[in-house]
Amino acid sequence: MSLIxxxxxHFQLACSGVSYWEEQKALLVADVHLGKISHFRKHGSAVPPTAIQTNFDRLDQAVAQFQPQKIIFLGDLFxxxxxxxxxxxxxxxxxQQAKIILIAGNHDIISPLHYTQLGVEIYQELWLENFRLTHHxxxxxxxxxxCGHIHPGYRLVGLAKQHLKLKCFFRSKNQLILPAFGEFTGTFLMNPEAEDQVFVCAKTEVIRVN
Incomplete structure (x- = not known):
């Protein structure tokens, strides 16, 4: 856990890739990509069916940890x-007891009617005070x-030339990009400038590395 x-x-950054916004009592989650595993399996990829439940189990763990009043998905929920x-x-x-909000992403092609029938609020962007929440x-x-969308990652390199690629939170002057939450979503390696901040998601903690 890291607090920025x-x-x-104040935002708590968790190893799972979620962020808890204390003042808004909101859990921020980007790029869950539900349905991706089923899509892969349908087209012959050897992904175990147990992986489907993993996303929901991890969501439950995050909700139990932070007890949010709002859960805000930053796009590409499906x-x-x-x-x-x-x-x-x-x-x-x-x-879920919390209000569920979806900021629509480029993969969110399911009709908004399906969401609204379940009580999910959908926006193209959402302003909360001076914060603008988007997918891209x-x-x-x-x-x-x-925002989300990028699936940010960072490569750690050791003295013996070993390397490890981890998903990360990427903070620049006026922006915070959350890592992809979903399983099998991949990462895009970031190239930070001197003033940028990178927080990698290790197994048990979030660590600033630059």
Whole structure:
């Protein structure tokens, strides 16, 4: 766990890739890509079916840890069209006490009607005070952008030339990009500038590395 302060607001960064915004009592989650595993299996990929439940178990663990009043998905909640994982999502929603909000991402092609029927609020972007929540990174003057989409990662290199690629939180002057939460989502290696901050998600803690 790592705590950062942005414009007098406090954000806890967790190993799972979620961030808890203390002042808003909001759990921020990016790029879950539900349905991706079922999509892969349908097209012959050797992904174990038990991996499907992993995303929901990890979500449950994050909710239990932070007890949020709002859960805000920063886009790409679902990977593609409706499949069997939608039923699991419906069941998961029934056990949630928090308000559920989705910032629509490029993969969110499921009709908004399906979400609204389940009580999920959908936005293209969401302003909370001076914070602008989007899926794609979109810096805008006068606001701090919190987003996903990139699936940021960082490569750690040791003295013996060994290396390890980990997902990370990537903070620049006016932006915080969350790592992808979902299983089998991959990472995009970031190349930070001197003023940027990188927080890698290790197994048991979040560590600033630059």
């Amino acid at each position: 302060t942005i414009q007098n607001n 990977h593609s069209a409706l499949n069997a994982e939608w039923n699991l999502f419906e069941n998961w929603l029934q056990n 990174p979109e810096e805008k003057e006068g606001s701090f952008n919190i």
